[in-house]
Amino acid sequence: MSETHEAGQLDMLPGLRASVAGGRARRGEAEMRRRHEEEPAEVDPVARVLVDVPLAHLDRPFDYLVPQSMDDAVQPGIRVKVRFAGQDVDGYVVERAPGTDHDGRLTPLRRVVSPERVLTPEVEQLTAAVAARYAGARADVLRLAVPPRHATTEKADREPRPAGLTSTLAQAQAAWSGHPAADSFLARLEEGAAPRAVWQALPGADWTVLVAHAVARTRAAGKGALVCVPDHRDVTRMAAALDQVLGEGQHAVLTADQGPAKRYAAFLAALRGDVHVVIGTRSATFAPVRDLGLVVMWDDGDDLHSEPRAPYPHAREVLLTRADQQGCAVLLGGVTRTVEAEYLVRTGWAHPIAPSRTVLRERVRVDVVANDERNRGARVPGPAMGLVRRALAEGPVLVQTPRSGYVPHLACERCRTPARCGACRGPLRLTDPASPPSCGWCGVVDHRWRCGTCGAQGLRAPVLGRDRTAEEMGRMFPGHAVRSSGGDRVIAAVGEDADVVVATPGAEPPAARGYAAVLLLDTWLGLGRPDLRSDEEAVRRWFNAAALVRPQGRVVVVGDPGSPLLQSLVRWDPAGFAERELEERLSAHLPPAVRMATVTGEPEAVEEALALVTLPDVVEVLGPVPVERRQDRPEAATEVEEIRMVLRVPRSQGTALSEALLAMQRLRSARRLAAVRVQVDPHTL
Incomplete structure (x- = not known):
């Protein structure tokens, strides 16, 4: 190495030393700022957070440190980001506490996602009860209760609401004429009481107008109302009736198919108290209505009220649980009366409202x-x-x-044997008068069908x-x-x-x-x-x-x-x-007289699950039975066969059955065993 080159390198050393020293100083300052930011809040430095992890053995609040820099923002009900199992996950703060039972060092909250307190105490209590009732994970219920955040909607200016219309008790009673017991029900709503009724609607009457008048009487008492209907067509009709009776802009519509922005806007309108009436499908049962005074369900026998996602709650049971917790009135309405509604009348929990025979x-x-x-x-x-x-x-x-x-099923004209596809054994059908028979499963066209029983080639339509x-x-x-x-x-x-x-x-x-x-x-x-x-x-x-x-x-x-x-x-x-x-x-010891649950999965997994669970002494175990494949899914024949076990207990032991199944799910989740599907009080068997 030349002397000139060595001298040049020596000349650079002071600058390098200064750069290194400056980097160390900056890192030190950043570390000081980070430590300062992670200094715990002076009051209630612990946040209990429900993390969005749908694993049964992790279904509980976890304690996190509230940094001093987040002290004002961290309130019960807000969304936060936390570090969990090596990754950032979403969560909800359910409580601020002065201390923790955790022995080690608490991990600080990562950040506050939104200052909106989207999980109200009433809805938090309701989600806990629903998860326990259906032996499911709270995270799954929270996903049903709180829609995903839409930041643009959340930051938009709140629009003023027009003044509502004023109706009278006499107008409501006139609309409900023909239902003798309705007068006292409406009067008690206006008094702010909590009557509970099973209502049989009069044929030919517009049930949406009658519900709107019941909601108006609840609003006259200064309370909110929640109306749950089966589908979007009913929502549209119900919205028009509320506009007619209460005035435009006095309610929010909350359905799962609205899209992220509209759904979150309706959710925020109820959460912030801009509206006190919410209507919607089963997703609206958890709506954060302030001062809830009345819950209404129309046509509770419709299977659209049954949630197809875990833990499979029924909207009727969610609303009844909510009414018990919040002490509000209940109106279960329909043209018919379900067996569950009749059981409520039989036990005295609710009173009937029905038209007179005359x-x-x-x-x-x-x-x-x-x-x-x-x-x-x-x-x-x-x-x-x-x-x-x-x-x-x-x-x-x-x-x-x-x-x-057109013709969904075909049969042999001579012996009436159902016509089947030669390729997959699916049912043959006609899609229009000009097309030849085709398979309802695989779509193959069968021009030369012949009956396998009698050999005839003629077809008839047993069902049109x-x-x-x-x-x-x-x-x-x-x-x-x-x-x-x-x-x-x-x-x-x-x-x-x-x-x-x-x-x-x-x-x-x-x-x-x-x-x-x-x-x-x-x-x-x-x-x-x-x-x-x-x-x-x-x-x-x-x-x-x-x-x-x-x-x-x-x-x-x-x-x-x-x-x-x-x-x-x-x-x-x-x-x-x-x-x-x-x-x-x-x-026959069938619901609603008893509580039932099904455990479905591969045979080995179901047997393993039942071996782990400690069931109540009075439980009856029925099965196993193979799970029937859907006829419109021919590919299901290649799937692993599943079985179902049915567990039955007296109604008084329903809570014990749910607790036992939830403990079983937590144990299986912790051991990472094969999943089984647990449904408590399934809508159909």
Whole structure:
């Protein structure tokens, strides 16, 4: 190395030393600032945080240090970021505390995500109760309760709300005329009391207006209200009724399909107290309504109220739990009465509100016309056609058919054996009158089908779908427009024109002044299914369609006149049906008389799970039974076979059963064993 080069390097040393010293100083200052920022808050330096980790053995609050720099921002209910298991995760602060039971050094909070206290104490208590009731993880329930944050919406200016309309108790009681017990219920709402009722709606009445008046009486007492309905069409109708009775801008709509911005905006409107009335689908049951005074559920028998995600809570049970915790009024309404609602009446927990028999006889008439369609008879008998033809002279007619599509099932014309696909054994169907038979599973077209039982090549349609029924109606009643509603083509509403509307159950559009007549076809199809609620569901569908008839309208049912279920429709006695169904459930030890749970999974996993759980002494273990594959999923045949075990205990032991299953889930989660699916009080078995 040359002397010149060595001298140059020596000349650079002071600068390098100064740079290194400056870097050390900056790092030291940063370390000092970091230590200062991590100095604990002087008051309540510990934050208890529910972390968003859906593992059962981690389902509890964890203690974190509240840095002094975050002292003012960290409040119960806010979202935070915390370090957990080596990564940053979301969490909710549920409490500030002066100390901790943790022996080691607490990890400080990473940052405050938002100053909004999105998890209110009431909703935090409710999520804990729901998780315990359904043996699930609190993190899963919190995801149902609190929508994802939308920063732009949160920072937007709050819009002023217009003044609401003023209605009177007399107006509400007039709207509820025909329901004798409603007057005292509405009066108690206005007094700020907490009455609980199971309501059977009058056929032909606009139930949304009646609910709106009940909400108005609650608002007159200075309290909030929460209304839960099955689907978005009901939400739209309910919103229009609230605008009519309360005035525009007095409620928020909260549904899962609104999109992130609209959903979070509605959530914030209720959280901040901008509105005191929230309507929505099952996702609205956790809405943070201030001073909650009334919870309403319409048509609690609809399976849309049952959450398909873990821990599978039912919206009705969430609302009833909330009513118990917050001491608010309850109104369970519907055209029919579910067995669970009848049980509430039987035990005295709720009181019935039903129309008088005199009013019912004046409002609706139901006729049953016998038909042997399953053999050789006409699908719509002559007397039914005559009634429909006369009704079309007065207004629209609704025709309910239980199957969608054109011809959803085909059978051998000679021996009636169901026609199956030669490739995957799926059911053959017709999608339109011009297409050949195709498989409903794999879509393969079968031009040369031959019956494997008798060798015949002819096909018949044992069941006709909505579209084929609409074709038949067009031929039967020429000169009248025929409209089809169902699947992805659901009609929102119809006017007063004399049209024929063919709809599948649940897709029946309301008419402007009600239907002049309602025709129910293929009533036998809904019966006899191996399901706990098959009869209850069939009756609910018939009543819901028949209730769309206008006052003094006619309902015509094609079926067996001797059927006890159809006779309950003829007498318009849904409460009587629910009472008889409850008696059968009580004698057979079925819900709601007992509490049940299912454990589903691969055979080894289910057996292992039950070996780990300490069940109550009175438990009955039923099964195992193989889990049936969905017929519209032929690929399921390649999946691993699953089994289901059913656990049954007396209703008084339901809490003990949920606790035992939750302890089992925590143990399996900690040991990282194969997952099993636990459902407490499943909607169907």
